[in-house]
Amino acid sequence: MFGHGMGIIQLLILFGCIICVLGSNISTYRGLHDFVFKDYDAEIQPMPTDNGTLNIDVMFHLFAFNSFNEVEGVLSLVGAISFFWTDESLIWNKTLFDGIEQIIVPQSKVWTPKIILVNGADTLAWIGSDSSFNVQITNSGSLIWTPGSVLNAKCSVDVLKFPFDSHSCKLLLSGFGYHDTLRLLPISATTENSHLILSQQWELESTSVEVDLEHQSSFEVVINFKRKPVYYTVLVFTPTAVLALLNPLIFLLPIECGERLSFGMTILLSYMVFLTLVSDKIPTTSNPMSFMVIYIILLFVTSAFITMCNIINMKLYGSNESEVTRFQRCFISSCSKYRQKDSMLDVSEQKKKPTTKDFVRILDKIYVFFFYSTILIIFVAYLTVTAL
Numbered sequence: 001m002f003g004h005g006m007g008i009i010q011l012l013i014l015f016g017c018i019i020c021v022l023g024s025n026i027s028t029y030r031g032l033h034d035f036v037f038k039d040y041d042a043e044i045q046p047m048p049t050d051n052g053t054l055n056i057d058v059m060f061h062l063f064a065f066n067s068f069n070e071v072e073g074v075l076s077l078v079g080a081i082s083f084f085w086t087d088e089s090l091i092w093n094k095t096l097f098d099g100i101e102q103i104i105v106p107q108s109k110v111w112t113p114k115i116i117l118v119n120g121a122d123t124l125a126w127i128g129s130d131s132s133f134n135v136q137i138t139n140s141g142s143l144i145w146t147p148g149s150v151l152n153a154k155c156s157v158d159v160l161k162f163p164f165d166s167h168s169c170k171l172l173l174s175g176f177g178y179h180d181t182l183r184l185l186p187i188s189a190t191t192e193n194s195h196l197i198l199s200q201q202w203e204l205e206s207t208s209v210e211v212d213l214e215h216q217s218s219f220e221v222v223i224n225f226k227r228k229p230v231y232y233t234v235l236v237f238t239p240t241a242v243l244a245l246l247n248p249l250i251f252l253l254p255i256e257c258g259e260r261l262s263f264g265m266t267i268l269l270s271y272m273v274f275l276t277l278v279s280d281k282i283p284t285t286s287n288p289m290s291f292m293v294i295y296i297i298l299l300f301v302t303s304a305f306i307t308m309c310n311i312i313n314m315k316l317y318g319s320n321e322s323e324v325t326r327f328q329r330c331f332i333s334s335c336s337k338y339r340q341k342d343s344m345l346d347v348s349e350q351k352k353k354p355t356t357k358d359f360v361r362i363l364d365k366i367y368v369f370f371f372y373s374t375i376l377i378i379f380v381a382y383l384t385v386t387a388l
């Protein structure tokens with residue numbers, strides 16, 4: 001029936017385990033069950049052990065990092081919390097029950113702490129109340145209960161350094177309504193888990209469990225994570241940088257060819273595409289704004305100025321006045337002074353009367369230099385603030 005010998009061995013091990021748990025004899029197990037739960041009421045809280053408070057040790061297990069919605073500020077995790085406490089009314093003498101040391105019962109049979117995720121994003125429900133988890137009881141009266149759930153928590157979002165942003169999200173878990181008769185003590189500082197499933201978009205930096213100093217019946221799970229920035233760097237930063245470097249080149253095109261304006265407008269509109277791409281990922285009320293949005297807006301404004309200067313130059317070039325104004329003549333001659341040093345050939349040309357076209361050509365060169373400097377400053381400023 002079984003294709004492989006392994007199947008039978010595994011089956012035997014499985015049966016062996018079931019027998020271990022149940023004890024050697026099913027009627028002993030039944031007897032134990034009757035003995036333990038005869039006078040037990042699951043609604044009554046176990047007797048406090050320490051000066052009026054019941055101490056419960058807690059441990060947080062992170063199984064999967066589902067998603068983080070940065071627009072709405074909701075972190076979704078799959079996690080479980082282990083609770084360890086002792087209940088003196090659940091003690092038995094194991095020698096009387098064939099040495100049975102532990103039993104496993106559904107959570108409805110015993111009292112369990114009612115904990116809620118205070119900063120939950122959708123419902124305010126007891127953790128583990130929507131399904132039935134098992135409780136492990138040992139003969140010394142210690143209980144272990146590990147309810148698990150998909151936890152959706154509200155977090156504040158800071159996208160200032162998008163796409164190099166990192167977030168710290170706190171899950172506040174509280175024993176609501178116990179009025180500090182219950183003390184939750186995190187027993188592990190970290191929440192290490194080898195089965196952790198990570199997100200494609202986010203990198204988990206660290207997780208920790210902290211005591212809530214104000215309320216002893218609460219504790220906090222802190223999840224630190226950061227965005228993997230490669231996608232947005234490749235998809236947004238690189239194309240906008242290339243567009244920005246192309247943009248001042250329009251002043252090198254001959255004015256006569258008439259393509260200057262459409263080239264400038266195309267680049268101007270391309271920025272809007274990237275701005276839309278980024279703004280989809282950023283909360284609409286974000287305060288402060290992301291550096292990346294400011295960077296694209298600055299490039300957009302620079303591009304608009306380039307288009308404006310281009311139109312003014314085309315207007316000057318196309319005007320019929322061949323005579324230059326006094327200001328323009330001064331301008332041309334001051335620029336030419338530098339040139340004279342470079343080559344003596346220019347001297348003969350200087351003798352000719354300067355025209356508006358000469359003025360426009362000089363302006364074009366100045367614009368190329370000026371706008372490349374502006375764009376370089378924007379790049380350096382953006383890279384500096386994001387690297388900090």
Ligand SMILES: *[C@@H]1O[C@H](CO)[C@@H](O)[C@H](O)[C@H]1NC(C)=O
Nearest residue numbers: 024025026027028096097098
């Ligand atoms: C189970 O154990 C009880 C007492 O420990 C004994 O009387 C009974 O015969 C056992 N039953 C089986 C099926 O072994």
Ligand SMILES: *[C@@H]1O[C@H](CO)[C@@H](O)[C@H](O)[C@H]1NC(C)=O
Nearest residue numbers: 048049050051052053180183
């Ligand atoms: C127990 O509680 C009382 C009153 O709240 C307090 O004065 C006392 O210091 C507590 N003892 C311990 C050991 O915490």
Ligand SMILES: *[C@@H]1O[C@H](CO)[C@@H](O)[C@H](O)[C@H]1NC(C)=O
Nearest residue numbers: 091092093094095096097139
């Ligand atoms: C458990 O039961 C055995 C047998 O009746 C007895 O000798 C032993 O003292 C008991 N242990 C406790 C802790 O009561």
